Amino acid sequence: MVRKKIVLTFPPERVDKPITYHLVKDFDLVINILRAEIHEEEVGRMVLDVEGDEEKINQGIAYLKSQDVKVQEAARDITLDEAKCVDCGACTAVCLPKALRLNKETWKLEFDKEKCIFCALCVKSCPLGIIEVKF
Amino acid sequence: MLKTYQEINEKIKKGQAVVVTAEEIIDLVAEKGTKRVAREIDVVTTATFGPMCSTGAFINFGHADPPIKMAKVWLNDVPAYTGIAAVDAYIGATELSETQGLSYGGAHVIEDLIAGKPVKLKAVAYGTDCYPRKEIETYITKDDINQVYLYNPRNSYQNYCVAVNSSDRTIFTYMGTLLPKIGNATYSSAGQLSPLLNDPYYRTIGIGTRIFLAGAIGYVAWEGTQHNPIQERAPNGIPLGSAGTLALIGDLKQMSTNYIRAASFYRYGTTIFVGVGIPIPILDEEMVEFVKVNDAEIYTTIIDYGIPRRSRPMLGKVSYRELRSGEITIKGKNVPTAPLSSYAKAREIANALKSLIQEGKFLLQEPIERLSLERTFKPLEISREEI
Ligand code: SF4
Ligand code: SF4
Numbered sequence: 001m002v003r004k005k006i007v008l009t010f011p012p013e014r015v016d017k018p019i020t021y022h023l024v025k026d027f028d029l030v031i032n033i034l035r036a037e038i039h040e041e042e043v044g045r046m047v048l049d050v051e052g053d054e055e056k057i058n059q060g061i062a063y064l065k066s067q068d069v070k071v072q073e074a075a076r077d078i079t080l081d082e083a084k085c086v087d088c089g090a091c092t093a094v095c096l097p098k099a100l101r102l103n104k105e106t107w108k109l110e111f112d113k114e115k116c117i118f119c120a121l122c123v124k125s126c127p128l129g130i131i132e133v134k135f
Numbered sequence: 136m137l138k139t140y141q142e143i144n145e146k147i148k149k150g151q152a153v154v155v156t157a158e159e160i161i162d163l164v165a166e167k168g169t170k171r172v173a174r175e176i177d178v179v180t181t182a183t184f185g186p187m188c189s190t191g192a193f194i195n196f197g198h199a200d201p202p203i204k205m206a207k208v209w210l211n212d213v214p215a216y217t218g219i220a221a222v223d224a225y226i227g228a229t230e231l232s233e234t235q236g237l238s239y240g241g242a243h244v245i246e247d248l249i250a251g252k253p254v255k256l257k258a259v260a261y262g263t264d265c266y267p268r269k270e271i272e273t274y275i276t277k278d279d280i281n282q283v284y285l286y287n288p289r290n291s292y293q294n295y296c297v298a299v300n301s302s303d304r305t306i307f308t309y310m311g312t313l314l315p316k317i318g319n320a321t322y323s324s325a326g327q328l329s330p331l332l333n334d335p336y337y338r339t340i341g342i343g344t345r346i347f348l349a350g351a352i353g354y355v356a357w358e359g360t361q362h363n364p365i366q367e368r369a370p371n372g373i374p375l376g377s378a379g380t381l382a383l384i385g386d387l388k389q390m391s392t393n394y395i396r397a398a399s400f401y402r403y404g405t406t407i408f409v410g411v412g413i414p415i416p417i418l419d420e421e422m423v424e425f426v427k428v429n430d431a432e433i434y435t436t437i438i439d440y441g442i443p444r445r446s447r448p449m450l451g452k453v454s455y456r457e458l459r460s461g462e463i464t465i466k467g468k469n470v471p472t473a474p475l476s477s478y479a480k481a482r483e484i485a486n487a488l489k490s491l492i493q494e495g496k497f498l499l500q501e502p503i504e505r506l507s508l509e510r511t512f513k514p515l516e517i518s519r520e521e522i
Contacts, residue, residue, distance in 0.1 A: 086184065086396055086408060086477045090311045093319045093473030104459070107478040125312040127186065127398035127406070127475075129238065 003051045005034070006061070007119055009070040010044035019067060020048070027060040028052055035117050037097060045097070047074060047117045074118040080111050081130040091131060094121040137419045140501040143177045147495055152177040154492045156485040157328050157415075157426055164427040172423050178492055178499065179426045181330040182347075182412040182484035185323050185476030186398050188309065189289035189360060190407045191227040192245050192387050196256065197281040198222055199273075204266035205258035209233070210244045212255070221266055225286070228397075228407040240405030242397035245285070248277045249349070249390045283387045285348065285395075289359040291411050293331030293379035294366075294435050297322045297453060297472075299465065302441035307402035311475055313440055317465055320437065320472045325481040326430045326455035330413040331379050333426045335372040337364075339415050341502025346383065347412030347488045349395035352497070353385025355413075363512035369434055372425070375452060376436045379506060383411065394484060410480060412488035416499050430455035437465060445514060 010019070023029045029052040036046040050057055064071050087108045092100045099115035100122055102108065123131045146152040153176050155163060160179050164172050194215070196205075204221040208214070212234045215224040228242040247254050253274040262269045277283055298310035299317045306313050311321045326332065334340045344355040359380025366378035394410030415426055435458075437450040450465055457463050458472050491497040 087479040088184075088186075088408065088477045089474040090321070091473075093321050093471075094312050094314065096318075096471070102474070102478075104461075107482065121312070124307075124401040127311075127400050127408075128396065129399060 001051060002054045002057060003049060004057060005074040005076070005118070006048050006050060007072045007074045007117055008044075008046045008048060008064060009072075010046070011068050012043060014044070014067055014069060017067070019064065019069065020046075022063065023050070023060045027056045027063070029056060029060055035097075045117055045119075072119065075120050075133040076118075077134040078113070078116055078118060078120065078122070079132050079134055084128060084130045085109055086128065088127065091122040091126045094125045137173055138177065138417065140416060140499055143416050144498045146177055147492055147498055150493070150495050152492055154178045154180060154489045156482070156489055157181045157333050158482065158485065160423075160426050161327065161429045164423060169420050169423045169427070173417055173420045176417050176423075179333065179415045179417060180412060180485045180488040180492070181328055181333045181415060182410070182481040182488065183291055183325040183329050183476060184394070184408055184410045184480035184484060185292075185325070186309070186400075186406045186408050187287065187290045187292075188229050188406045190245070190285065190287045190409055191225050191241060192248070192283055192285050194224050194226065194283045195281040196222045196224070196275065199268060199271055201268045202266045203258060203260045203268035203271050204263055205271075206260045207258065209257045210254050211239070211247065213239070213241050213244050215241070229405055231404060237402070237404050238399050240397075240399070242399075242405045242407035245387070245407060246392055246395065246397040248283060249387060249395060250392050251276055251278070277388050285353070285383070285385050285387045285390065286356070287348075287383040287409060289361060289380045290383050290409055291330050291359070291381045291413070292324065292377055293329070293335070294374045294433070295323050295377050296436050296438040297458065298440045299437060299450065299470065300441040301439045306440060307400065308440055309400055309403050309406065310440060311473070312401065317468065317470055320458075320463060320465070320470050321475055322435065322455075322458050322472065323475040324435070324455070325476055325478060326433050326459070327428060328478070328481045328485055330411065330415075331381070332373060332428060332433055334415055335368070335374070335425060336508060337379060337506040338422070338425075339418070339502065340381070340413055341505040343500055343503035344413065345498065345500035346385075347410075347484060347491070347497070348383055348385035348390070349410050350391035350393065351385045351387070351389035353383055354500070355381050355502070356384040357382040358506045358510065361512060362507065362510050364506070364508045364510055365512070371428065371432055373428065373433050375434055394480075408477070408480075410484045412484040414488060414492060414497070414499055430459060
């Protein structure tokens with residue numbers, strides 16, 4: 001048995017399909033939905049913890065891909081060197097779940113890890129290179 | 136005129152000047168009216184802290200023994216321009232390291248120097264009678280080199296456009312990461328705190344104006360490159376896109392990394408955040424009319440960076456208040472917004488300058504010459520050689 005944390009991005013036309021159901025039923029996977037949300041343009045995102053036979057997990061991922069679902073292995077942790085941050089906000093441009101946000105009073109960056117879906121898009125977007133992915 | 140520069144400076148010297156930031160004055164005017172504020176307030180401080188590529192530093196290394204006429208210079212493997220004099224060089228923020236690629240450039244050398252870190256100097260020469268040495272390799276710090284000053288050919292852009300990307304793929308630009316299909320919008324101005332948006336016709340900000348430059352005292356040296364005062368303006372005088380710019384100069388040895396920071400934009404290259412603070416004297420009611428401007432009254436143009444042409448399509452106008460709300464509407468779609476210029480840092484700088492003036496440590500300098508209001512912004516046309 002292995003465990004993997006994956007981030008799924010659903011294209012608009014798949015948002016309403018019972019995809020996770022198939023993971024459980026057809027591939028015998030134990031799944032735990034850590035986060036799920038639908039953004040503008042109906043792009044869906046979901047962070048899943050999957051547990052099961054390694055072979056079955058791979059088959060499940062292949063199935064997801066065949067359904068045009070983008071699958072990324074989730075980073076374990078995202079860290080931010082707050083002492084070096086200049087609160088420019090460049091990272092907030094790519095953080096669709098708004099885990100990275102500028103406080104509207106102080107205009108300082110706030111990082112709400114609870115909302116993070118570990119997509120790691122912010123890592124490249126920080127011009128100071130102070131956001132890191134830790135596996 | 137209600138007050139002269141001399142009168143304001145006398146008050147500053149006595150510690151009696153009344154100084155507020157460009158943010159604070161907005162509510163003051165709403166509360167007390169223009170006339171009263173013109174009498175009661177002496178100086179308004181403005182500021183900005185945004186990435187500005189056109190930044191660099193002139194360095195005079197001092198002479199070695201035997202001396203060298205440096206023909207090529209590298210600082211931490213970043214080439215510096217040497218066609219100036221034997222031991223002078225100019226290091227530009229966007230020049231990239233020959234060994235570290237896009238993640239380290241002239242901007243980082245400048246930041247390292249300001250931080251007091253040792254920087255590796257390598258130079259080669261062809262050797263002359265007066266300068267026999269042909270190569271040198273050593274370490275320098277800002278304290279042991281003869282002189283080093285920041286010279287910023289372009290800064291403090293008077294407004295800038297909003298960037299979006301209509302194409303099908305994510306693009307990486309100097310306006311940050313732009314998501315496909317207009318998935319986000321980025322902007323880069325301190326808006327109501329920004330110097331040239333508080334003095335739209337350059338009445339008090341001109342050549343010679345004393346400024347706060349990255350923690351040091353600096354000056355406006357000239358109009359900045361790409362100075363474009365004829366940009367379309369709203370009825371309140373505020374340009375609707377990139378307009379005026381300033382060339383700035385200041386002693387790098389006095390600067391602090393708290394107010395200047397090297398940056399590297401993914402798949403674009405290096406640039407540098409430069410903190411600038413500029414005081415605006417309240418000479419009369421007209422200046423109050425200008426400095427009371429708030430984000431709701433400053434508009435800028437949305438540009439589509441998904442089309443890589445000089446004239447990119449414009450997708451409408453939007454105010455800074457809307458941009459700062461975190462979401463704007465483009466073609467009926469809600470689009471999240473994000474800044475690149477730090478409003479928190481701009482506010483910190485406006486307050487730092489305010490304190491310096493209140494403490495009598497910073498006097499105002501009347502411009503020696505005003506910036507052009509007519510200069511046109513010329514494109515580069517590609518012409519074939521005449522046969
Ligand atoms: S990884 Fe970064 S961009 Fe992605 S959700 Fe987390 S904080 Fe936001
Ligand atoms: S992009 Fe980097 S420096 Fe800017 S606010 Fe985000 S973490 Fe801070």
